[in-house]
Amino acid sequence: MKNNNVIYGVLLLLFLASFPWVLGQMSHDDDTSIPTIIDADPFNLPRLPSVQLINEPLQPVRKPRNLNEEKVALGRRLFLDKRLSPRGDISCDSCHRLNEGGVDHRSHALGGDPSRGSINTPGIYNSANNFRWYWDGRAETLEAQVDESLTSLTEMGADWQELLETLASIAEYQAMFSQTYPENGISKESVIDALVAFERSLITVDAPFDRYLLGEKNALTPEQQNGYQLFKSYGCSACHQGGNIGGNMFQLFGVMGDYFADRNPIFEVDMGRFNVTGKDDDRHRFRVPSLRNVALTAPYFHDGSVATLEQAVMVMASYQLGRPIPIDDARLIVAFLHSLNGPGMGGE
Structure with a gap:
């Protein structure tokens, strides 16, 4: 009986020792071009040493797949355009400066009303990978985050009807929305969708x-x-x-x-x-x-x-x-x- 226990113990140790390798083999799909890594983000990662990554609490990141480049380009233009704000004086980039790490380096964001800024600006780069948005996590989707950021009095302070009228008065946007969103054109949904597409593109790879x-x-x-x-x-x-x-x-x-x-x-x-x-x-x-x-x-x-x-x-x-x-x-x-x-x- 004692010998049997020893044998079982040895077999258990061998199983546990091989467990990371087993997980690594299970973590890959049959399609070698799209591997899946346990606890990693759903990005296009090359095939990696499975045991090495499974044992790491931190994981590499890659650009997300299937981005629509036309939507990304339109979203970028909207992101940088101050005409989206009621007074034409701030853009998304005013707080999330793309050339300064995606923040404004202020202790409290100014937004549309400097008297109401009360919290530090979160970074915009890689934010598409968050599971919630804002410091308190009140936005459960990127779409909700974009909507609030455009209309909140502490941020852009825009009114949707006025914002859409402004965009419709600009020939360049008329053409871009017609090309990118032939069914909806310039609409609340298409504006949000384009900005979301741009945010999803802001993944900083190859650190x-x-x-x-x-x-x-x-x-x-x-x-x-x-x-x-x-x-x-x-x-x-x-x-x-x-x-x-x-x-x-x-x-x-x-x-x-x-x-x-x-x-x-x-x-x-x-x-x-x-x-x-x-x-x-x-x-x-x-x-x-x-x-x-x-x-x-x-x-x-x-x-x-x-x-x-x-x-x-x-x-x-x-x-x-x-x-x-x-x-x-x-x-x-x-x-x-x-x-x-x-x-x-x-x-x-």
Whole structure:
């Protein structure tokens, strides 16, 4: 009987040792041109060492498939056009500057009414990969996010009827909408659809870290590789993981310490998800931001209270992890975070 137990134990160990390989084999479709990787974003990734990626909490990212280039081009034009705002003085790009990392670098966005800006501008690059939009996650689809961003008084402040009349008065838009949307022409639905298509195109690919995960080990410096290991060992990847390195869950800001009591005073936007659900458990709970291009998107957090990435790492260590991080370790983590910058951030 004892010998049988030993045999069963050995067989179990062999099975567990081979389990990642089995998952890796199951993770690929028969069509080798479109592999599927467990817990990765649905992008067109090349065939990869399955065990390597399954064991990584962070994943590489690639451009989404099947984008309509005409819609993307029209959406880009709308994104940059100040005529969409009532006074013709701001565009989507005024807050989400394509040539500055997709943010405005202000602690609080100005939007259509500077007196009403109350929260830090989230980055636009890779935002299509989020599972919810806005810091409090109130938009469940990209379409809802675009609609609110165009009409909210704290953002563009547009009126749909006036906006459509403006577009209809511009010959260039008449031609572009007729070509791209022959059935609907210039309509609320087609404007939203074009802007969504453009947002979906803003995926920053081939960051050094992506190339590292894909097998190019020299894509990261030794300092960045050490920083990545520290990022995982300290527990940062518990919230910042997947292909978007965040953006796929809500988390309390202040898991291990009362950030808001220490900061004071507390404003309505600091309630986070509570403003959407009314649930006490959602007080100070926010959508975890993506860390892609994070080195380009200062200042940090929903309140824009932190000016540097190094300081942001230290704050996160204190309030989210409940442990101090030595300054040398924080600098290595920052070096790793710089490897998440995608090339060609000019929006061209």
